[in-house]
Amino acid sequence: MRLTAAALAALAVLVLVLAGCGGSGAGDEGEAAIDLTLTLWPTGAAGDSISWRLQCEPTGGNHPEAETACAALTAAKDPFGNVPPPPRCKEIPGSNPEVAVLEGDYRGRKIRESFERANACVSGRWERIAPVFPTGF
Numbered sequence: 001m002r003l004t005a006a007a008l009a010a011l012a013v014l015v016l017v018l019a020g021c022g023g024s025g026a027g028d029e030g031e032a033a034i035d036l037t038l039t040l041w042p043t044g045a046a047g048d049s050i051s052w053r054l055q056c057e058p059t060g061g062n063h064p065e066a067e068t069a070c071a072a073l074t075a076a077k078d079p080f081g082n083v084p085p086p087p088r089c090k091e092i093p094g095s096n097p098e099v100a101v102l103e104g105d106y107r108g109r110k111i112r113e114s115f116e117r118a119n120a121c122v123s124g125r126w127e128r129i130a131p132v133f134p135t136g137f
Contacts, residue, residue: 033057034073036104036111040133044097054132057107064134072131080106080113083124092120100126100133 032055039051053061056070063069073079080102086092094117103112115133117123126133 032060033107034070034105035061036102036106038063038132039101039103041099045099052134065131069132069134072129076128079129080111080125083128085121085124089121090119094118094120094123098126098133102132 034054034056036054037051038054039049041047041049052063054063054066054069054073055061056066056074059066059070096117098117100115101112102115104110115122115126117126
């Protein structure tokens with residue numbers, strides 16, 4: 001079978017189009033719509049830290065409870081926004097000195113957000129997405 005120049009050109013375009021079909025979607029291996037690094041200081045900012053990678057949509061990384069963490073993160077309307085504090089919040093102590101930082105890509109938006117539990121003024125943000133922050137470390 002003999003191919004004409006036009007047929008060869010069309011075949012080359014088809015090969016290029018098909019070759020490009022697997023590498024641009026968020027569901028591709030290694031790519032996720034949410035790709036964050038979580039650094040947690042279990043005893044406060046002056047102590048030792050531990051880090052995990054959390055990927056969602058699709059779920060991945062080395063976070064110990066990735067599916068639960070992704071469910072909490074994606075269920076929150078604004079996981080990084082402020083939470084209105086209760087009245088006299090500075091008088092209500094936090095549950096412990098934990099501090100965490102989430103940074104990376106959240107659905108195309110670069111983020112770097114800090115979370116803490118020092119008192120009721122700031123702990124609402126932590127509690128809204130609490131499964132993102134593993135316990136027992």
